[in-house]
Amino acid sequence: MDDLVYRGIIIRQTNYGEAHRMLWIFTETDGIIKAVRYGIRGKKTSNAAAFQLFCYGDFKLRPSRGEIMTAVSADIIDGFYPISEDIVKLSLMTYLADITYAVLGEANPDRCILSLFLNTVYALANRDEPYLKLKAVYELKLMCAGGFMPDLGVCAVCGGEPVYFSPGKGAAVCREHLAAGDMRLSDGALALMRHIISVPDKRMLAFRVKDDSIYIELSEICEKYVSVQADREFPSLDYFKSML
Ligand SMILES: [Zn+2]
Structure with missing residues (x-):
């Protein structure tokens, strides 16, 4: 399945497994949706700052049949740092x-x-x-x-x-x-x-x-x-x- 791009803001995040993070993104088109960001904790990952709480931007998510989508990358419009x-x-x-x-x-x-x-x-x-x-x-x-x-x-x-x-x-x-x-x-x-x-x-x-x-x-x-x-x-x- 192709990656999908959602414009939205991360409104909640929790740790998921050993090194991953579950994100809830409040999107324009689909409301609040969940996505997993793998390997976000522990080691240096590219684009990590883009997946912080209350970052607003375009999130590229990868659907997988019957599973939670995977967060691939993000273009941040405003991080509200x-x-x-x-x-x-x-x-x-x-x-x-x-x-x-x-x-x-x-x-x-x-x-x-x-x-x-x-x-x-x-x-x-x-x-x-x-x-x-x-x-x-x-x-x-x-x-x-x-x-x-x-x-x-x-x-x-x-x-x-x-x-x-x-x-x-x-x-x-x-x-x-x-x-x-x-x-x-x-x-x-x-x-x-x-x-x-x-x-x-x-x-x-x-x-x-x-x-x-x-x-x-x-x-x-x-x-x-x-x-x-x-x-x-x-x-x-x-x-x-x-x-x-
Ligand atoms: Zn009265």
Whole structure:
């Protein structure tokens, strides 16, 4: 079978056997796919830098019947090296890759989510944005793109004033319809969430707030929403938080 070229970004890697590495590449055409890079560890291999986490480029993969594809070579467009050189950035991006995998699964192409992911990697590598802003915006945009856009109009039960967010309902609720696990939603956080949901993806980070402390509240709400909807915890989130 001929080699195939996939444009994408490496979003996860694990050791595989004695000297090999399993890669998960988030590709434009096929979504998240797996490939094995043989002999990548231990000895010097050509092109090794191209197969690092969060490298974006064109990956040449060799199909083999019924087996996982083999990664042959790569032409890197952007290595986003400021991320791999900074443990906090790396831990944040690892968490964002984990929630992306949880929402999308394998072999499920989604150019919208890939574009959100690439915007976020780019901003984290090249721009001076608060970590919690990048995190919350990506979490919320990912949920919207994945079919979980929260309803933030009025209380989802009675139409009253929305002052709590219910991660289970994916909606704002009033004081009267508060349930276990719901979270206080300040006016500022509500306005910001509405803005992030409605703003075009390309301009998703092009806003400023008066006080960065709003990102703490926003980040807690968005991570809880992801966790409840995905029905799992993310150890990489705890690791990221331990770095702050
Ligand atoms: Zn209500």
